[in-house]
Amino acid sequence: MNWDRIRGNWKQVAGKAKEQWGKLTDDDLDVVAGRRDQLAGKIQERYGVAKDDAERQLAEWERKASDSWFKKDDKRT
Numbered sequence: 096m097n098w099d100r101i102r103g104n105w106k107q108v109a110g111k112a113k114e115q116w117g118k119l120t121d122d123d124l125d126v127v128a129g130r131r132d133q134l135a136g137k138i139q140e141r142y143g144v145a146k147d148d149a150e151r152q153l154a155e156w157e158r159k160a161s162d163s164w165f166k167k168d169d170k171r172t
Contacts, residue, residue, distance in 0.1 A: 098157065102129030104165050111164055115156050118142060 101108050109124040112134065118141040127133040131153065138149040 098131050098167070101157065101160060102131070108160070108164055111160075112156070115152075116141065140159030 107141055108129075109127075112124060112127075113119055116138055123137045123141070126171065127137055130169075133150055135146065135149045135153050138152060139146060142149070144152075
């Protein structure tokens, strides 16, 4: 998945990040605002992991990103 797409749709994707890293607060995700390096830093901070481990987790999460992450909920009919 292209990180630019994740960053551009951060409000939709932030929930997926929160599912993956439950220790991240809504404020953390607001500060990150789709910036990959900021997200890696917050993962390091909240989970006490090394930079390379945070990067590995982030790369794995990014690989899981799919088009369904970017679809808006259109069930309101």
